[in-house]
Amino acid sequence: MPPVFRFAPSPNGYLHLGHAYSALLNFDLARQSGGRFLLRIEDIDPARCRAEFEMAIHEDLAWLGINWQQPVRRQSEHLADYGNALEQLSAEGLVYPSFESRAEVARLVAQREQSGPWPRDPDGAPLYPGTAKQLSAGERARLMESGAPYALRLDMAAAMARAGRVFWTEQGEGPAGETGRIEAHPGAWGDVILARKETPTSYHLSVVVDDALQEVTEVVRGQDLFHATSVHVLLQHLLGLPQPRYRHHRLIVDEAGYKLSKSTRATGLRELRAAGATPADIRSLLGLP
Template structure:
């Protein structure tokens, strides 16, 4: 019987904080308890924000916390060919299309439509239709070198996936108690999500699904803020013929204002806590406080 495989997959676009420590420590504990393996994956597809010093910091933080990880570490920027292959399969199924609308175009279109819906992350759904432009015109504009995003035709993708696998859902293992339940997926709530751009041949949604399958990940344990995105991931797994891991979405650490810890709001980093004299044991206790 194969061993369970867990993974922690940070982006090197800033320093890790206590929220990252919580997720890494939970993955480590579950992998040890099950006799499994723990992988570290570097999600560095954003070349404009990811920096080598932040990747080095991830390794230093992991080692300081006493966590072990398997080698070699998978770095997404070294595997763009894998994501291109996945896109090619979706293109064969006629499920992706290039869109040329800018963020400004989207803002203006949404402003003109009262009550326009948002996705689970709070961003407005893509307000344009694939049918508004012919495939020939889209191909012409791509050939002309115009910037574009490759979007998933969500309605068609869901119809295709349901025809293959029936109603979409995933197995969620509850963080408290370990019971498993089926969660219904709702990928339509995300609209026509971006899977790649002209200059970057993947997005988070596509890369994470491809990587988990190629690395044999059996248990995806991550923060509750990513639970809704699992609907998109489960859809892509069906469309690409990939296995479905078990999922656990643990509670997030919040700051004094009730906000989730984040690099973007300047949450105190593990490196700063270390420099301030906090011990690894204290970080472990703080990161896991309140979890059962």
């Protein structure tokens, strides 16, 4: 089977040079290997995703000379797929609801930190400090039936005990030069959120389900997602999904060395195009042939 690559942006802003690098790299690798290139729209956040940004993604990619197979998968049209995966994990006792608001979680973290530093995940966010895992099944049901907001979390300790040691194949490199056979350390993320009452999936859950259903064999993405791969390969193992090969590429950064943001107008593809840049100029700026 020929390799399958994908580019999966969120339509919550306009594309910038960092997106262009990842999209072009995936497209070039697909062409060189005789593989397929897919476009996926990760639009599970209705509060931030907008139709105008989605349309702009199509326009910018086409301007760069990128074409993709149809149909485009839009996550908002496949919520049942993520629900099925969540039900599978729930049936195995690996998911539980927590009911603290973001503000309450922040307050709990502040209380814990009065006794010393509270552990944080690789992105710098504090691990979940609450005690919802200890609630009885009856109390959980009562709170959910009352209409209280909740988040569905992966019981990381139980999940790791079920899976044992898991690894992935890294064809690029991590932030510290990690490459080859990498052992996953999902415990560093704590009890990650898999869904919320108002959003029936999360990035972690939807990305592994999508990659499996789309038969993606090569995940080529930025080094900022290297550590999240630990969660993804754990979920793949728990759900019985195939594991793609991973390649984490360098990040395109600004003059201060920070990862580009969708609010960085100086590196936005639309602004560069309006200023007279050509697709060849973009490739040159990115160091691509």
